[in-house]
Amino acid sequence: MTAPAVKRIAALAPAYGILAGLFLVPIALLFAVSFWSVRSFKLEPGFSLDAYIRTFTVYGSLFVWTLLMAAAVAILCVVIGFIFAYGARFRVGTHGDLFILATMITLFGGYLVKIYSWKAILSSNGILNSLLLGLGLVDQPVGWFIFNRGAVIVALAHFLLPFAILPIYSALRNVPDITLDAARDLGASPWAVLVKVVLPQCRTGLVAAFAICFLSAVGDYVTPMFLGGGSAIMLGQFIVSEFSTRFNWPSGAAMSFSLMGASALVIGAVWLAFIGRRR
Amino acid sequence: MSEAIRAGEAEPLLRLSAVSKRYGAATALHPIDLAVTKGSFTAILGPSGCGKSTLLRLIAGFTEPSTGSIEIAGRDVTRLVPEKRPTNMVFQGYGLFPHMTVAENVGFGLTIARRSRSEIGERVAETLALVRLEELAGRPIQALSGGQQQRVALARALIMRPLILLLDEPLAALDLKLRQAMQTELRRIHKETNGTFVFVTHDQGEAFSLADNLVVMNEGRIEQIGRPQDVYIRPKTLFVSQFVGDTNILEGTRRSGVVELAAGPRFASAGPDGKVTFVLRPETVRIRPAQDLPSSPIAGITGTIEELHLLGDGARITVTAPEGHQLIVRLPNPRFGDGLAPGIRVAVDWADDALTEVGAP
Ligand SMILES: Nc1ncnc2c1ncn2[C@@H]1O[C@H](COP(=O)(O)OP(=O)(O)OP(=O)(O)O)[C@@H](O)[C@H]1O
Numbered sequence: 001m002t003a004p005a006v007k008r009i010a011a012l013a014p015a016y017g018i019l020a021g022l023f024l025v026p027i028a029l030l031f032a033v034s035f036w037s038v039r040s041f042k043l044e045p046g047f048s049l050d051a052y053i054r055t056f057t058v059y060g061s062l063f064v065w066t067l068l069m070a071a072a073v074a075i076l077c078v079v080i081g082f083i084f085a086y087g088a089r090f091r092v093g094t095h096g097d098l099f100i101l102a103t104m105i106t107l108f109g110g111y112l113v114k115i116y117s118w119k120a121i122l123s124s125n126g127i128l129n130s131l132l133l134g135l136g137l138v139d140q141p142v143g144w145f146i147f148n149r150g151a152v153i154v155a156l157a158h159f160l161l162p163f164a165i166l167p168i169y170s171a172l173r174n175v176p177d178i179t180l181d182a183a184r185d186l187g188a189s190p191w192a193v194l195v196k197v198v199l200p201q202c203r204t205g206l207v208a209a210f211a212i213c214f215l216s217a218v219g220d221y222v223t224p225m226f227l228g229g230g231s232a233i234m235l236g237q238f239i240v241s242e243f244s245t246r247f248n249w250p251s252g253a254a255m256s257f258s259l260m261g262a263s264a265l266v267i268g269a270v271w272l273a274f275i276g277r278r279r
Numbered sequence: 280m281s282e283a284i285r286a287g288e289a290e291p292l293l294r295l296s297a298v299s300k301r302y303g304a305a306t307a308l309h310p311i312d313l314a315v316t317k318g319s320f321t322a323i324l325g326p327s328g329c330g331k332s333t334l335l336r337l338i339a340g341f342t343e344p345s346t347g348s349i350e351i352a353g354r355d356v357t358r359l360v361p362e363k364r365p366t367n368m369v370f371q372g373y374g375l376f377p378h379m380t381v382a383e384n385v386g387f388g389l390t391i392a393r394r395s396r397s398e399i400g401e402r403v404a405e406t407l408a409l410v411r412l413e414e415l416a417g418r419p420i421q422a423l424s425g426g427q428q429q430r431v432a433l434a435r436a437l438i439m440r441p442l443i444l445l446l447d448e449p450l451a452a453l454d455l456k457l458r459q460a461m462q463t464e465l466r467r468i469h470k471e472t473n474g475t476f477v478f479v480t481h482d483q484g485e486a487f488s489l490a491d492n493l494v495v496m497n498e499g500r501i502e503q504i505g506r507p508q509d510v511y512i513r514p515k516t517l518f519v520s521q522f523v524g525d526t527n528i529l530e531g532t533r534r535s536g537v538v539e540l541a542a543g544p545r546f547a548s549a550g551p552d553g554k555v556t557f558v559l560r561p562e563t564v565r566i567r568p569a570q571d572l573p574s575s576p577i578a579g580i581t582g583t584i585e586e587l588h589l590l591g592d593g594a595r596i597t598v599t600a601p602e603g604h605q606l607i608v609r610l611p612n613p614r615f616g617d618g619l620a621p622g623i624r625v626a627v628d629w630a631d632d633a634l635t636e637v638g639a640p
């Protein structure tokens with residue numbers, strides 16, 4: 001190794017030190033714990049796969065549902081986020097940046113405020129039902145707006161939307177207008193321009209938005225707690241209870257790592273499908 | 280149309296009638312009329328911001344005119360979207376698709392038109408050969424030099440065999456060598472494809488070396504249209520004479536058919552009385568040492584050589600007359616410069632038809 005290379009690595013050391021201390025060490029500890037076992041509320045070090053086996057036998061279908069819901073949230077965010085970012089980039093003109101700033105402002109309200117707003121909108125005595133009753137479209141409050149997977153997906157997508165808009169918008173800003181003009185000049189309809197010229201040029205932004213939203217949604221447990229109804233519907237809710245009320249750390253850790261691994265696979269697959277194979 | 284046939288003229292391929300473009304309160308283009316015949320190579324020449332790109336974008340369909348109509352091959356295309364027009368454009372800055380290879384870029388238009396794979400393959404190869412890029416077909420766009428990118432942009436438009444090829448300063452980003460080489464290629468391609476080219480540039484040398492039809496623009500107006508040599512020899516306005524090549528401007532007054540220039544000479548010239556402006560091309564001025572003068576006065580000016588630059592392909596001489604009037608003289612062959620040196624008294628004159636009267640600026 002040359003001297004400048006050593007110097008460069010040395011310069012990076014503090015940053016990686018902080019990352020290791022705050023992130024990698026706790027994760028490594030938790031990973032070790034996932035192979036331990038619990039006997040009468042006491043952790044016993046060792047190597048056992050029981051916690052993982054338990055994850056897939058007891059929570060198998062919930063595990064799949066959690067991934068599906070996170071994927072639904074992420075796809076919803078990417079699609080709506082793209083429409084929004086596209087509008088800001090190509091339709092609003094020079095004020096596109098302000099437009100994007102405005103979406104960031106919606107984050108100030110915070111996470112719980114958004115959940116409660118959705119509760120106020122969707123519950124049986126909520127705004128949506130009052131509206132429908134008032135218009136005479138229904139004669140009894142509709143019960144299925146809330147306390148199900150749909151409500152959780154809608155609320156999560158609403159919260160995560162700005163995080164999808166940002167990477168897509170910055171990718172779209174790097175798409176030169178002139179490539180759009182050139183495509184139309186060569187006979188492409190507006191739809192063909194979108195599919196063959198705009199989307200391929202911003203695909204890293206789309207995949208980044210998908211990853212951010214998917215990862216945030218897959219581990220969430222607060223939204224399903226408030227909007228998902230009586231029985232837990234996402235794995236995160238069980239991970240919380242394994243750590244807190246049941247004090248079964250190995251099980252909680254194994255569930256976390258299984259979810260992490262599965263998420264990595266999903267995002268890897270998406271990346272491969274849209275970016276990896278090209279160039 | 281019937282009028283043109285009766286008049287025995289060929290119907291132009293492209294016709295703009297009273298086309299103008301306003302952006303809010305600002306006028307990018309005043310109403311202009313322009314006709315381009317099939318097979319011609321038209322250069323649109325003018326300074327930056329004079330509306331050249333606006334004019335091209337109007338023809339291609341990217342902007343809608345505020346007034347007037349545009350006809351291509353006898354068909355009104357004023358409200359037609361760009362993808363439906365029989366024109367293709369080489370953009371200022373190319374606008375190549377960065378996520379595609381050279382061949383994919385060139386084949387894009389045919390892919391959109393859903394041509395068969397074999398036809399696309401054949402025509403891409405053929406067109407890449409035309410711009411001499413056969414070996415680079417599989418390269419990503421990022422891995423090309425500026426000149427190569429420019430040729431890809433040209434190929435991408437040429438492959439569509441447009442009725443009219445629009446080129447917006449496609450050579451502006453290239454160095455002199457490459458630019459000259461590309462000019463030669465463009466001329467060759469124009470001949471080989473028998474196409475109709477409309478070429479925008481602010482480089483007068485480029486316009487002259489390429490075009491058989493020259494349109495000079497300034498501040499959103501067309502100043503003059505004509506064959507390049509005619510525009511050069513007979514500029515209609517002061518702007519054209521100054522923008523197109525070196526020029527001498529001679530001011531004077533006309534009184535009952537006789538013009539007296541401020542620099543001295545008098546000559547007969549019909550026209551209304553009042554202030555007049557004439558332009559005189561430096562290479563039409565004759566110059567010789569003053570001692571060779573016949574004793575009778577000539578219709579020229581005597582003065583002193585102020586500066587003499589050898590240009591390699593000639594000499595550029597500045598002569599100062601007694602009242603401070605300056606005249607630029609160009610000699611094509613340096614040998615004629617012999618015997619001429621700064622400080623020497625000289626007589627300059629010109630043939631009667633070398634002076635061209637221009638309208639007020
Ligand atoms: N979208 C627009 N909105 C407002 N003004 C514009 C717009 N496009 C062009 N203009 C104005 O119209 C005028 C002509 O512009 P145009 O691009 O046609 O110039 P140009 O002759 O191509 O110049 P250059 O040689 O620098 O490319 C300019 O004054 C420009 O500022």
Ligand SMILES: [Mg+2]
Binds near residue numbers: 333
């Ligand atoms: Mg321009």
